[in-house]
Amino acid sequence: MKVALMESLGISDQELACLEAPLKEQGVEFTSYQRTTDKETLIQEACDKDVMILANMPMPADVIAACPSLKFIDVAFTGVDHVGLSAAKAAGIAVSNASGYSNEAVPELVIGMVLSWLRNMRAVEDRCRAGQTKQGLVGSELKGKTVGIIGLGNIGSRSAELFHAFGANVIGPDSHWHDCNPSYIRKVTMEELLSTSDIVVLHCPLNESTRGMIGKNQLALMKPTALLVNAARGPVVVTQDLADALNNGTIGGACLDVFDNEPPLDPAMPLLNTPNTLVTPHVAFATKESMTLRAQIVFDNLISWMNGQQKNVIL
Template sequence: MKIVLLEDLGVSKQIIDQHSEKLKSMGHTFIAYQKSNDINILIERCQDSDILMLANMPLDKQVIESAPKLKYIDVAFTGVDHLPMDVIKNKNIAVSNASGYATQAVSELCISFMIQLLRHVREVEQRCRQAGTKDGLIGNLLNNKTVGIIGAGAIGKKTAQLCKAFGCHVIAYSRSQVNDPYIDKQVSLQTLLQQSDIVSLHCPLTPETTGMIGENELKLMKKQAILINTARGGVIDSLALAEALKNKTIAGAACDVFENEPPLTKEHPLLNCPNIIVTPHIAFASKESMIQRADIVFDNLYAWLKGQHINKV
């Protein structure tokens, strides 16, 4: 079979070369490309492939439709909302993902965002660099805060566990019943927004969750509350969040994800807001999680080649 890797997996060339040699010894063709956003290049690379491997690069439906031999897509990512899943399902193409590889990395960054915002790290760092002091700018502890987790999957639960280690009260909103020792109570979305000092988003992007945090939801939050988004950018209405920050409807925010993958345009509404931390989708990207991710997707691949479909989407 012809196996095409469409983008870098964030691991050493040595690791990729080892898998390449193994696949060739099994009688398969393996080609690894650097990422391209040019649809014509992607069509050319994929048109005679049996298997595609990729991480979180968007893949247009034209690419899938131009690959008549395609049988399997191995996604080195948790979510698959960057793929045309309707077309993929219609063509009976199997899909696996790498669920779980970034649970620790994402949850650790969430805690970092919480502390940075509560302690005004961004502002006091700027003052220090300008020979200033902390005068008039005193932060708050994470301890004893109520943290609201929206989406109690693996990452949401791990974030809850870390928050409990800091002495937080943790509540959660989830579409399914939550039974977790680190979540104190499952509540409605409205109750969570009203009661939380910190709201942390961990839900997938679906038609139901798109824009779920908008103007009305932000107005329900406490004025001293902060909002953390390491889930999907489309879950938040960016214009509404920008207005909420400028009008001090809420105290702060941290966004690692946006409606479109970075780089963002200079005109993006969140880039010029007060008291927001913005990062270019780094939550999943630790050296350790990249190695684990590569292990998972190549295990997926070898299993598929043996007739087993694991980590099925």
């Protein structure tokens, strides 16, 4: 069996070797490649492989269709919107994801970004380094704020737990509700969530129902002091509408870890030039602990699939 590791999993060579060793003993051949978006290169690398392991690099449908030996795509990521699932389904290719690996990492960054925004951390640090004071930069507390979380899966639920621990009032929309949600999350309509939340946090997957879900009309419902946090996927929010809302003072600010395209971003991208905006280059998932766990899940997925017991099934 031939396995292509299409990009780095963010772990050391020693960790990778330990994960590969028991499979190599069974005759599995591993080939590691540098991340690329060139389709011809991707096809050349993967066309004779049985298994493809990738993280968040785009894997379009036409590349998948050009790999006749491919039987399993092992995605080292939670979201799979960057994978051509239609082609995989048509070819009978199994697909699994690394569900659960970033359940701590993403919520912790969200909390950190929110606290940083509430306490004006970038500005006060600049003031301090310049020998100045806090004058005009008194912050705000998270306790008592209403936090609306859209997307209450594993990651969203953990964020809710952390916000609740800070004393925030957590609400969730009835359109993204699970009956197993804890009692401290109050179910409301989407309109009520947007209009009453001090902080709106996006943790939903990207699909046809969520693409462009937050646009001009939804932003207009929000408080002029409200903060929008996107730790989901960039296209869940209409970029230009959010830029306009920030520039016009329709909402108070934004914390963004995801964008329409993966970083590096064009410096002219609208959301890099808006006021009261904290941005990070899609790092919410990236901690030493989560990278190690992700790799373990990916290799466990591979072993389980080889044994006819596929885990974390997407297709």
